[in-house]
Amino acid sequence: MKYVSTRGQAPELSFEEAMLTGLARDGGLYVPAEVPVMAAEDIVALAGQSYEEVAFRVMRPFLGDTFTDDEFRDIIARAYSGFGHAARAPLVQLDQGHFLLELFHGPTLAFKDFAMQLIGQLFEAALKRSGQRVTIVGATSGDTGSAAIEAFKGLDAVDVFILFPHGRVSEVQRRQMTTPSESNVHALAIDGHFDDAQARVKDMFNDFEFRDGVRLAGVNSINWARVLAQVVYYFTSAVALGAPHRKVSFTVPTGNFGDIFAGYIAKRMGLPIDRLVVATNQNDILHRCLSAGDYTPDGVIPSISPSMDIQVSSNFERALFDAYGREGGAVAQLMDELKSGGFHVSQGALETLRAHFESGRCDEDETRATIKRLRATTGELLCPHTAVGVKVAEEHIRPDVPMITLATAHPAKFPDAVEEAAGIRPPLPPRMADLYERDERVTPVANDLAAIETLIKERLSK
Ligand SMILES: *Cc1c(COP(=O)(O)O)cnc(C)c1O
Numbered sequence: 001m002k003y004v005s006t007r008g009q010a011p012e013l014s015f016e017e018a019m020l021t022g023l024a025r026d027g028g029l030y031v032p033a034e035v036p037v038m039a040a041e042d043i044v045a046l047a048g049q050s051y052e053e054v055a056f057r058v059m060r061p062f063l064g065d066t067f068t069d070d071e072f073r074d075i076i077a078r079a080y081s082g083f084g085h086a087a088r089a090p091l092v093q094l095d096q097g098h099f100l101l102e103l104f105h106g107p108t109l110a111f112k113d114f115a116m117q118l119i120g121q122l123f124e125a126a127l128k129r130s131g132q133r134v135t136i137v138g139a140t141s142g143d144t145g146s147a148a149i150e151a152f153k154g155l156d157a158v159d160v161f162i163l164f165p166h167g168r169v170s171e172v173q174r175r176q177m178t179t180p181s182e183s184n185v186h187a188l189a190i191d192g193h194f195d196d197a198q199a200r201v202k203d204m205f206n207d208f209e210f211r212d213g214v215r216l217a218g219v220n221s222i223n224w225a226r227v228l229a230q231v232v233y234y235f236t237s238a239v240a241l242g243a244p245h246r247k248v249s250f251t252v253p254t255g256n257f258g259d260i261f262a263g264y265i266a267k268r269m270g271l272p273i274d275r276l277v278v279a280t281n282q283n284d285i286l287h288r289c290l291s292a293g294d295y296t297p298d299g300v301i302p303s304i305s306p307s308m309d310i311q312v313s314s315n316f317e318r319a320l321f322d323a324y325g326r327e328g329g330a331v332a333q334l335m336d337e338l339k340s341g342g343f344h345v346s347q348g349a350l351e352t353l354r355a356h357f358e359s360g361r362c363d364e365d366e367t368r369a370t371i372k373r374l375r376a377t378t379g380e381l382l383c384p385h386t387a388v389g390v391k392v393a394e395e396h397i398r399p400d401v402p403m404i405t406l407a408t409a410h411p412a413k414f415p416d417a418v419e420e421a422a423g424i425r426p427p428l429p430p431r432m433a434d435l436y437e438r439d440e441r442v443t444p445v446a447n448d449l450a451a452i453e454t455l456i457k458e459r460l461s462k
Contacts, residue, residue, distance in 0.1 A: 001064040003030040003224060006321040007335070008328015016066040016126055019119070019225040020134065022218025023205040027335065028328065029317055030224045035268040036061035043244045043270065046235060051088035052076050054239075055118075055232045058269070062228050067125065075125055079118040082107050084429060089114070089233040091240055091404070094378050094390070098397060099404045101237045104383070108176050109410035109429070110307070111259065112147035114233065115226035119219055120151030127157035134217040135460060136160040137204055139197035141255065141307045142169035143409065145187070146176035148219050153182040158217075161186045161456055163197040166444065168302060168309075171436075172413045172428070178440035186459055192447040193300050195312050203449045210453050214460060221258030222314050230262035235271055241402045244272050251277040251393035251405045253385040254286060255308035257315035259406065264319065264356055274401045278359040279392035281305045281367065281385075286313055290359040293350045295334075296342030303364060304417035305384040307409070312338070319357070323349035360392035367391070371421035381426050383409040384417045 007028030085105035106113025145162035166189040297311035337343040411426035
């Protein structure tokens with residue numbers, strides 16, 4: 001299994017190389033040269049299997065010879081052992097034909113644990129074998145960073161630096177990043193937005209001297225291994241509702257387009273997905289682009305669903321690559337145009353995108369109203385991101401096809417917004433109830449590449 005860059009100018013890599021590299025050297029993102037297709041009888045055979053067993057069968061063809069079957073089974077077992085629910089990703093029914101896929105039972109209460117816990121174990125296994133060390137640098141709007149720190153803390157061969165936008169993450173998110181005491185963990189509060197943090201991380205990857213000097217590795221949602229890990233729960237949930245004998249649809253609260261792109265890969269693998277619905281908050285560039293073809297960022301407006309406050313949606317590049325017939329040159333040109341303001345998706349590419357993705361938007365008042373209404377009609381407390389998904393899903397539901405909305409975070413991760421909407425303050429699960437008492441450790445940094453690189457080199461030399 002080989003991986004190619006969406007911009008067509010970087011070397012082809014193996015799974016292991018693509019995983020350890022993150023961003024391609026031509027600025028592109030790695031995607032599999034070919035998506036393996038699963039036969040219908042193999043999908044049928046997933047019914048009744050554990051989450052871990054489905055994970056093994058779905059991901060195995062993408063790994064090539066990176067790990068033996070036994071090694072990979074061990075990695076998967078370790079990745080999901082810290083989850084607080086035996087099913088890992090349980091389904092809950094909201095209404096006739098509408099289901100919620102709870103992806104918040106991992107150690108940091110958001111779906112990002114599914115990918116990050118796995119990638120932590122994959123890195124550990126690969127680096128132990130080669131005797132190498134890496135420096136992980138990531139940008140976060142809150143949930144990626146806490147998930148990464150939780151997954152990599154205390155590992156021998158890894159230092160982890162996480163840039164989060166100062167003052168723009170929830171207190172629970174911040175504390176999950178600043179309270180781990182392991183010395184290989186470094187939480188950096190950048191003076192800027194998430195898009196600034198993400199841009200500085202990209203800059204570090206494009207500074208080859210720095211990149212090679214500290215052996216930089218990326219675990220942002222651009223890392224292919226993360227997308228792959230998220231493909232699994234599309235299979236477990238669809239099969240639980242009758243796939244492949246009947247089709248299902250998904251609605252996904254979206255920011256960086258990683259989670260929904262995993263659904264697209266599941267579809268390409270043969271899972272009978274009817275529609276993939278992109279749900280955005282008021283930062284609706286993806287909805288605007290899928291509606292009219294125009295991709296022009298116009299500034300982030302902070303919302304109560306901060307993990308979706310994104311205007312430069314990294315993984316969308318992977319969807320564009322396929323929509324443009326896998327022409328790396330065409331994607332590279334769009335990304336150049338983006339640097340000077342924005343781009344237009346060609347009519348043909350837009351039609352291809354629309355054949356797979358529908359979209360909708362949910363504003364702040366609608367988000368709060370949805371939290372309140374679902375509490376009254378189902379007893380469920382939704383986090384604001386999930387509420388965006390539920391609202392948009394309701395607008396796209398069809399009577400004959402079950403709709404699964406991805407519940408991306410636990411309501412207790414965003415207690416202020418949930419309390420304001422529903423009048424109830426969601427408590428943290430007992431296993432993390434002391435989070436508000438633990439000591440915090442954080443380093444403020446300017447939105448400045450040289451300053452950030454200097455800080456990282458200093459920390460590594462200690
Ligand atoms: C990261 C995140 C999202 C958006 O996921 P993408 O993969 O960036 O589209 C949605 N909800 C929550 C709670 C998240 O943490």
